[in-house]
Amino acid sequence: MKRYKWGVLHFTILIIFLVGCSSDEQKAFFVKAEDEEINHIHGAGYWGKGGIPVLATHEGLLEYQDGAWYKTTRNNHDYMGFQPTKEGFYSSGHPESGSGLKNPLGLVESKDKGESLDKLAFYGEIDFHYLGASYETGTVYVLNEVKNSEIGPGFFYSKNKGKDWVQLQLNGLTSSSVGGFAVHPSDDNTIAIYTEQGIFLSKNYGMDFSHIQTKGTITSLAFKKDSLIYSMIEDNQTTLNEMNLNNKMVNKFTSISFENQNSPIYVNSNPQKESEMMIVTVKNDVFISGNGGKEWDKILSNGETE
Template sequence: MKNRIIFLAAAMAFIMMIFAGCTGTEEKQEPAQKQESTEKQQSTDKNITSDISEEEFIKKASSQKIDHVHGLGYPGNDKGLYIATHNGLKMFINGEWLETAGQNHDYMGFQATADGFYASGHPEKGSDLKNPLGIVKSTDKGKTLEKIAFYGESDFHFLSVGYKEKVVYLINEEPNSELERGVYQSKDQARSWETVKMNGLEASTLGMMAVHPENGGTFAMATKEGIFMTDDYGENMRKSGEFEMVTAAAFSKDALFISPVQEQKIKMFKLNPSQEGTAEELSIPHLNHDNPITYIAADPNQEGRIAFMTILNDLYESEDGGKTWKQLLVNGKIEQ
């Protein structure tokens, strides 16, 4: 019992870091000022565009250590696994690490979609963009960012968007011009917002959210009390299974992947939403108690292709549904 208490306390400390939204340098970042920059950016009413050519915008990644990750996923307009970092996007494509030559913003709440991605966060150093970015969208691998909502007002650590049916869910941590603190959803790509009622959510924390790739009304909320699901846009929530301290969640077309703490170990399970109570434990590499899983991604276009990232920036990917795993990053190090 004593060992279990010690383990849960340590795991909870790291989980709360995740749920608190990484209150580090990004929270303290000063509003961006106009400065000379190696990348010229043109900002219109709707779009933020880099003037780097399409051919030069994606380049081979330099050797580096990634310190902060705020999301990962498989955009449908590319073949690779994307990682949103403190310094822009990194992509693992055809066995090689690539990165963007511009628009290297501190992306948060990154969500891959069928035609690109949504994100929030803060502009890169030297940019003349407003801080924070609000919600932005890209359909060209990050070269152009469309301003969707709350530009210059808010950043959202907890943001989730449907892959095909682009229902947007967010946790608003600080009031802005439209929203008070709380959980909200939009069915019209952020033009209007409704409070997510979440009746039946018996949890003391809110955390990572996951939306079904084809049904925007189906989403899940990870909490320290377990995983809660809904099929009616969050009107009513139900607990799935007897898991505790779920730190990450992601939907594929037919399953929900979650990472809970169970039996004093960090684990991963595959749930079948259509068969309540059905859970298959996946065999994952051993993770120490101070290295919980923070993000999971499932590729809607390639069955069995899933990835997960840990708080210490270890990245693993499987192409056979979790039977075998390949480690793509060790402690966030890209070595070319």
């Protein structure tokens, strides 16, 4: 009789445990983002099989699939310097409240869309606002603004996930201020930095740079395999352009226009399918194109999901 009662009790506890797991621990990591207002977008790109549009924000990650936005239900960190790669993504930034993680995050990597983070370097030391990576190789570049335990101020790259760092020599880079930079998706020796003086291009890991003069101020830039796409303000008008890396010929996209003071802050090309591109603007508008920029769809307006 006692054994029978113990078996019933044990079975009851097991049921309670399983119900608890189903309602809590097994909660979906991504859920549909309905009536969300996104105020701060800190990065954008394409991740996962085939390339899915993804945004890094002040309060976690969002991806766009089948005409809808989906948000993370936990690990909603403030991701800075967010860069998708073939294996997952690199990022820096600040942990969400109550996570138990040190602030700032330093350089972290995730291979499961943010469900877990691997602490690679400078954990609890540095928040990299300027971070780039080669999509195929995983080589990561950072602009370090404050001296830390391993490196001083300057541009550095690492080919082994932050274990060792090499400082860029920056020969030929004449500008004292940097707007941002991008790394080639497959040729990790190739990096482009944009400044108030135009674009500076290096093909030897930042040792030497050539200057590409532009007519206006660059606001964002990204690589395709054989070209650079960039947004530029000229005579109070913002344009989207593509420059051939071989002959430096420039093509202007006429299929999209931007309101005043709503210039792109991120432009992206899907490394798995270059005809797919994405633009994020100052006012948190997001546009995508699936046909090389001939047509554009607005998938986020003023940061508000439907």
